[in-house]
Amino acid sequence: MSTTTHSPRSTASTAPTSSTQPTRDRAARRASIGIGIVLVAQLMLVLDATVVNVALPHIATDLGFTPAGLSWVLNAYTLAFGGLLLLGGRLGDVLGRLRTFEIGLAVFTVASFLGGLATTPGWLIAARTLQGVGAAFAAPGVLALVTTSAPDEAARNRGLALFTAVSSAGASIGLLLGGVLTDFVSWHWTLFVNVPIGAVVLVLARRFVTETPRVRGRFDVVGAITATLGSVAVVNGFISAPDHGWTSPLTLGSFAVGLALLALFVRTEGRVANPLLPLGLVRARSRAGALVLMALVVGAQFSTFFLVTQYLQLVLGFSPVATGAAFLPLSLAIFATSRVSARLVAKVGPRALMLVGTIGLTASFVWLSGISESSTYAAHLLGALVLNGVSAALVFMPVTVVVLGGVDRAQAGTVSGLLQTAQQLGGAVGLAAIVSVYASQAEPGRFVPGVEPAFLTSATFTLVALVVAAVVLRPRKGREPEPSRETVAVATADGAEAA
Known part of the structure; x- marks a missing residue:
């Protein structure tokens, strides 16, 4: 009796589910691939924070850096990244996270190639600066794209767990990879290694990652410029001091310009309609x-x-x-x-x-x-x-x-x-x-x-x-x-x- 009464109901209720299951599976598979692609980019950005460190003595010998000047190999990237990070986040809101991520990743990949070709200190520092600009545009969108690409809460939690694992492991991988590349090939490959990874991600991202909604707004360009250049000037003052002296015009001028620009940044943020900060x-x-x-x-x-x-x-x-x-x-x-x-x-x-x-x-x-x-x-x-x-x-x-x-x-x-x-x-x-x-x-x-x-x-x-x-x-x-x-x-x- 229960069979004759419940059997038709069961068939009716399961038929739509079975017919939509392949579609759901495809969507889930696409989302998983999209999250994986974005996390590969995250791994590359984390790697870049450590992969060059191990090569510093070889870079100094090969290109003729001074002890203080060598710090610009790290700081050129860090200053551009940190100074433009808030602008990169704002660009993602207005232009779309995926588009901004792609622009940043393209800049980062090209800069990595140019840095790998460097033959002078100035050339390498310029390439590292451009890498920082690209990272500032790409990085803010990574976590947002991981969470928005997930079809449900369980997938979202898995994405967050993978994001954490990639970010944690990337630092150690970067140190080992930097050592292997420097030891067995050349320090130039600590930068070249980003090129094939970035190219693959750029080719696949648009196919598997969904764009986020845009919001209307303006960009605080003055804030971004004053924050970045102010920080650069202050850092230049510290790095110039050993060679030129703490009371030299270059050192004191760098500190004065840096503090003035940072003060202008604070004043700007209190007046503009859409401040970075x-x-x-x-x-x-x-x-x-x-x-x-x-x-x-x-x-x-x-x-x-x-x-x-x-x-x-x-x-x-x-x-x-x-x-x-x-x-x-x-x-x-x-x-x-x-x-x-x-x-x-x-x-x-x-x-x-x-x-x-x-x-x-x-x-x-x-x-x-x-x-x-x-x-x-x-x-x-x-x-x-x-x-x-x-x-x-x-x-x-x-x-x-x-x-x-x-x-x-x-x-x-x-x-x-x-x-x-x-x-x-x-x-x-x-x-x-x-x-x-x-x-x-x-x-x-x-x-x-x-x-x-x-x-x-x-x-x-x-x-x-x-x-x-x-x-x-x-x-x-x-x-x-x-x-x-x-x-x-x-x-x-x-x-x-x-x-």
């Missing part, structure tokens, strides 16, 4: 303090890679491949600690983790300041690098929670971009200051003499960050908010990029 977002004491803390910590972290990479090769005689492998304990420490930091934030609050993390970072830099020409990797560097990685991971997650806390959903993208901007520009200015200290103490033919004051400068940066965490970032009343999946993804990506 809505000033109301940084008026909250906790958010502003967290952004300053992030800038200080990343600025100190940049010195670790810049100085230790050269120390391992020039003093300890490591090959580029061995140098890349030597950084794996630091990257793995960040990755492993990031797995539990979200739960720790929920239990003890972000401020406690930031205090512990900045204390650990300061200790690691003091430890590294003691390395000498007779030091060994196992006895004098390994422990410091592991401590550095664990401590950095304890900082990145709670900073992200504080910065994104209490933000309207409509402004979450802007605030996330602001966090990345603080990271990039803080890293550039911090590296310039620390390298300036190193170069002022350097001796021709010897690498070690400037290392101690340079790492102690890094320790000073993180001590200031500790003061910010202790004084500015007051604990919130009540239970601290638990970070969302998006926040976890961004925080883990920040950790990978900083590494």
Whole structure:
């Protein structure tokens, strides 16, 4: 009886489902491929943050960089990326995320090819700057395209998990890949490697990734120009000081122009209708303090890679491949600690983790300041690098929670971009200051003499960050908010990029 009454109903209800299933499967397959394509681009952008580091000694020898000038290989990219990141996010809103992503990726790919052909310092720096411009346009759309391409919540969560994994693993892969390419081919291939990856993504993206809706609005071009050029001028002042002196017209003029442009940027943002940086977002004491803390910590972290990479090769005689492998304990420490930091934030609050993390970072830099020409990797560097990685991971997650806390959903993208901007520009200015200290103490033919004051400068940066965490970032009343999946993804990506 139940068979005769329910059987027709069952057939009627399942027929439409079975007829639409192939369509749904095709849509899901297309979405999965689209997410994979976008994540390949994300991997390339993360790789570029570390793949060149291992090649720095070879680049310096081949192209004739000075100790301070070599930092421009990193800072040219970082300044353009950080200075134009908010503009890139705004372009994605107005033009469409996919279109802006494609434009940025095309610029990045062409710049990588030109950089691989470089034969002079100026040529390489110009190409690295253009890479930064392309990355600033491409990067803001990656996470948005991953989430909007997903057909349902489960696929969206898988996409976020993959985004986190790619961002975390990319830093370590970049170090190893940079070592392999430099050792067995040439440092030029640390840039050429981006060309085939970028070309494949550009060919496939439009076929499998859906464009996002556009919003009407104007671009804050004046804000983008003043922020970028102001940061460049300040960094140039730090880098010029060792060669020309702190009181030279070039050094003082660079600082004066930079500060004037940054002041003009702040004034512009308070007057234009569509500012890159809505000033109301940084008026909250906790958010502003967290952004300053992030800038200080990343600025100190940049010195670790810049100085230790050269120390391992020039003093300890490591090959580029061995140098890349030597950084794996630091990257793995960040990755492993990031797995539990979200739960720790929920239990003890972000401020406690930031205090512990900045204390650990300061200790690691003091430890590294003691390395000498007779030091060994196992006895004098390994422990410091592991401590550095664990401590950095304890900082990145709670900073992200504080910065994104209490933000309207409509402004979450802007605030996330602001966090990345603080990271990039803080890293550039911090590296310039620390390298300036190193170069002022350097001796021709010897690498070690400037290392101690340079790492102690890094320790000073993180001590200031500790003061910010202790004084500015007051604990919130009540239970601290638990970070969302998006926040976890961004925080883990920040950790990978900083590494």
